Amino acid sequence: xxxxxxxxxxxxDSNHTVVLTGAGMSVESGxxxxxxxxxxxxxxxxxxxxxxxxxxEDYDLFHEFYSTRLQTLGDCKPHDGHRIxxxxxxxxxxxxxxxxxxxxxxxxxxxxxxxQLHGSIRxxxxxxxxxxxxxxxxxxxxxxxxxxxxxxxxxxxxxxMLPEHAWNSALHxxxxxxxxxxxxxxxxxxxxxxxxxMTQGKTVYINKEVNDHHSFFDLIIEGSAKEILLAVDQxxx
Ligand code: APR
Numbered sequence: 001x002x003x004x005x006x007x008x009x010x011x012x013d014s015n016h017t018v019v020l021t022g023a024g025m026s027v028e029s030g031x032x033x034x035x036x037x038x039x040x041x042x043x044x045x046x047x048x049x050x051x052x053x054x055x056x057e058d059y060d061l062f063h064e065f066y067s068t069r070l071q072t073l074g075d076c077k078p079h080d081g082h083r084i085x086x087x088x089x090x091x092x093x094x095x096x097x098x099x100x101x102x103x104x105x106x107x108x109x110x111x112x113x114x115x116q117l118h119g120s121i122r123x124x125x126x127x128x129x130x131x132x133x134x135x136x137x138x139x140x141x142x143x144x145x146x147x148x149x150x151x152x153x154x155x156x157x158x159x160x161m162l163p164e165h166a167w168n169s170a171l172h173x174x175x176x177x178x179x180x181x182x183x184x185x186x187x188x189x190x191x192x193x194x195x196x197x198m199t200q201g202k203t204v205y206i207n208k209e210v211n212d213h214h215s216f217f218d219l220i221i222e223g224s225a226k227e228i229l230l231a232v233d234q235x236x237x
Contacts, residue, residue: 003221004228007181008235010202010219011093014179018170019085020195021099021106021225024184024207028226030076031103035186036209040069051158055127059150063141066153069121070135078109081183081226084233086110093236095177098170100185100192102155115166115173117192118156127152162191170195177201184225187213 001009011017023033033039034046048054049065086109088094096113097106102121106114124133128149136142138151156162174180178201185207187193196203197216205217206228214220221228 003219004231004235006219007204007221007228008232010179010204011088011232011236014093014177014201016173016177016201017094017179017181018173018177018199019094019097020170020174020180020182020185020192021097021101022183022185022187023101024186025081025099025225026076026101026103026105027184028079028081028224029103029105031072033184035188046158050155052160055150055152055157062152063138066121066155067139070139070153073103073121076103078105079226081229082106082109082111084229086112087233088236089113091236096170096173098166098173098192098195100189102153115170117162117166117170119154119163121153121155123154124151125154126150167191171198174199179204181206182217183207183229 027033034041049062055062082105085094085097089111096115097111098115098117099106100118102118104120104122124135124138125131126133126144126147126149129144129147131144131146133144133151143149144151174195177199180196180199180201181204182196183206203217204219205214206221206225210220210222
């Protein structure tokens with residue numbers, strides 16, 4: 001049985017399926033990932049732009065980096081792969097999408113049960129008092145209207161805790177899953193990197209780059225997220 005048929009069979013046999021995604025899931029929408037040769041961290045040290053220290057000690061650089069990411073996001077849209085996962089949810093084949101991505105493409109594609117483990121780049125708050133803020137305030141480098149604090153996107157910065165509700169929900173689904181499908185992530189960032197090994201269910205890895213680090217998966221399909229999801233969806237139709 002080829003790997004696409006195998007994944008199809010696993011999906012059909014599973015009563016509770018979780019999909020865990022990373023930046024590789026959005027590359028075919030035009031958003032770079034982080035650690036591939038064309039990734040953000042190839043030319044930028046994440047510690048200088050994506051930490052609380054970076055925000056507090058060099059807000060201009062922090063602001064420039066996230067402004068660039070927002071411009072890159074621009075009019076990019078979810079692709080067929082995002083839409084297929086939403087359709088599989090409607091067909092009761094997928095029960096949760098846990099994502100490290102901050103682009104909200106899963107929700108924009110129609111997925112309902114989505115846990116954003118690293119927050120969202122599309123909403124903003126004051127770093128000091130936590131009051132919600134607007135994109136315009138961030139774009140115009142305005143200070144918080146409540147406490148004069150610094151405005152930031154609601155992304156989880158390195159060293160910060162993950163959103164408790166999203167993390168607990170993802171754990172809940174992973175622990176009761178029959179099948180966990182991991183798509184487009186290097187699994188290099190803790191604690192999300194631990195999730196695939198916290199399930200009793202079958203595990204599948206769909207990624208462009210595969211190395212020994214991923215040998216614990218039951219099924220590995222090397223390649224493009226969109227193409228592989230389209231191929232499996234052909235069998236489901
Ligand atoms: N299809 C499938 N996989 C792909 C594709 C694609 N079209 N394009 C790239 N990939 C793979 C790459 O080979 C890489 O292994 O996606 C993976 C993306 O890994 P990272 O760039 O490390 O991104 P991610 O795992 O999501 O990073 C985790 O790190 O920088 C922080 O907060 C940020 O959420 C992010 C976290």
